[in-house]
Amino acid sequence: PRPDVDALPPGTHLLFAQSGRIDHVPLEGYDMKKKDAKAVLHLPEKVIIGVAYDCVDKMVYWTEITSPSISRASIQGGEPTAVIRSDLESPEGIAIDHLGRTMFWTDSLKDRIEVASLDGTQRRVIIDSDLVNPRAIITDPPHGNLYWADWNREAPKIETSYMDGSNRRVLIKDNLGLPNGLTYDSPSSLLCWADAGTHKVECMNPSRGDRSEVMEGIRYPFGVTSYGKNIYYTDWQRDSVVAVDRYSGKESDEMQPQKRTKLYGITTAYSQCPSGQNYCSVN
Amino acid sequence: DPTRGTSDDCQPCPCPTGVTCAVVPKSKEVVCTNCPVGTTGKRCELCDDGYFGDPLGQNGPVRACHICKCSDNIDPNAVGNCNRETGECLKCIYNTAGFFCDRCQEGFYGNALAPNVADKCKACSCSPLGTVGKQSSCSQVTGQCQCLPNVAERNCSACQPGFFNLQSGNGCERCDCNPIGSNN
Numbered sequence: 001p002r003p004d005v006d007a008l009p010p011g012t013h014l015l016f017a018q019s020g021r022i023d024h025v026p027l028e029g030y031d032m033k034k035k036d037a038k039a040v041l042h043l044p045e046k047v048i049i050g051v052a053y054d055c056v057d058k059m060v061y062w063t064e065i066t067s068p069s070i071s072r073a074s075i076q077g078g079e080p081t082a083v084i085r086s087d088l089e090s091p092e093g094i095a096i097d098h099l100g101r102t103m104f105w106t107d108s109l110k111d112r113i114e115v116a117s118l119d120g121t122q123r124r125v126i127i128d129s130d131l132v133n134p135r136a137i138i139t140d141p142p143h144g145n146l147y148w149a150d151w152n153r154e155a156p157k158i159e160t161s162y163m164d165g166s167n168r169r170v171l172i173k174d175n176l177g178l179p180n181g182l183t184y185d186s187p188s189s190l191l192c193w194a195d196a197g198t199h200k201v202e203c204m205n206p207s208r209g210d211r212s213e214v215m216e217g218i219r220y221p222f223g224v225t226s227y228g229k230n231i232y233y234t235d236w237q238r239d240s241v242v243a244v245d246r247y248s249g250k251e252s253d254e255m256q257p258q259k260r261t262k263l264y265g266i267t268t269a270y271s272q273c274p275s276g277q278n279y280c281s282v283n
Numbered sequence: 284d285p286t287r288g289t290s291d292d293c294q295p296c297p298c299p300t301g302v303t304c305a306v307v308p309k310s311k312e313v314v315c316t317n318c319p320v321g322t323t324g325k326r327c328e329l330c331d332d333g334y335f336g337d338p339l340g341q342n343g344p345v346r347a348c349h350i351c352k353c354s355d356n357i358d359p360n361a362v363g364n365c366n367r368e369t370g371e372c373l374k375c376i377y378n379t380a381g382f383f384c385d386r387c388q389e390g391f392y393g394n395a396l397a398p399n400v401a402d403k404c405k406a407c408s409c410s411p412l413g414t415v416g417k418q419s420s421c422s423q424v425t426g427q428c429q430c431l432p433n434v435a436e437r438n439c440s441a442c443q444p445g446f447f448n449l450q451s452g453n454g455c456e457r458c459d460c461n462p463i464g465s466n467n
Contacts, residue, residue: 019323020323044329045324045325045329047332047367065363066363090362090374108361108362109373133360178360258316258317259317260317261320261323262331262332262333264362
């Protein structure tokens, strides 16, 4: 396929960053329609790390580290616009609360987590202590929860807080290596992570605290996202997107883009927003 | 654009040998699609994350893209470890700093290039009572803190023999013991 800049057709897609571009692959059921994979955005001079999707306005958001910034564009073919340009050093993970109309991101040099409205206004630091290498961040909008991972080699951890940074707690600190990717699946209430140190995908119900292994022996995961029965992760050694059936714990598919280079963040672009509301959307 | 039917519709890709290209439909811009390992950009003119150089020599001589050279003092799991053009290291670890992570950070001393992490850069930990201006930095090589008068030790934590009162914060005073009545 020609990697042209193109609008995203209807349906649910995976969006993933490959250095200077954001690609999409349509999902048919849970299968990747690999032949229809294309670039949504070509930004060859950028290094894109995190991607997030706003299902309300159908916009993709991303973090970029060469001239550290956060930008967005309509997936129906809009111009990229920077929404945050100042006071960033190494923005990596990004997550959206589509109900509260806010975005959250981690910065691994400033060692903090910030929030802002989707247009970049009303920016505020919500966590600025006890962070070493924060990367993945994910929201659970209906419950107003935030989850993030810190791959600090001395003491890796996965933490949670409310969306204003209050009620911060460490969820997991044992048997972690390099938890690079996080995803939260609302229907099953499962928080899952992909770990490039333990080479495992694991999940946990954050309120019950029970932890289970989905798959072991994976190579070098970076980003991870979930959709229905599948977990999809990007891999730095395979330069590909790998699909794992979370119930059988087996790899079900792989997609390797034509250009062989590192893949970074990945997210699911739902055709329709999951329903729900939270206190930020009400107040 | 071969659909127009003129002789110069198809032109060679403006890319390094063997690299394919495509036309972006909206902007009609030509983009190289599979640049060699370590390179990226519309014309393969940039280095990928984790590499540095100037592969087409846009700002001087041609420098192929090389993996970041940061004295083994970066973490391979990090992103943006060096500036993609100059190679300046941006994410030094083990308390190192400098263009190549080749020296110790302010407030640390030792050999940033030592093979063992434990031998790399240690905190100066200068004693505030014995150090000039309560400085926290020390000689990057020896670790010697800048001591007040008559104060000894690498970290300025003790008086020289024959001196006392480190607590004063102004250096140590001579004991002035009478040599006849003292045993040292």
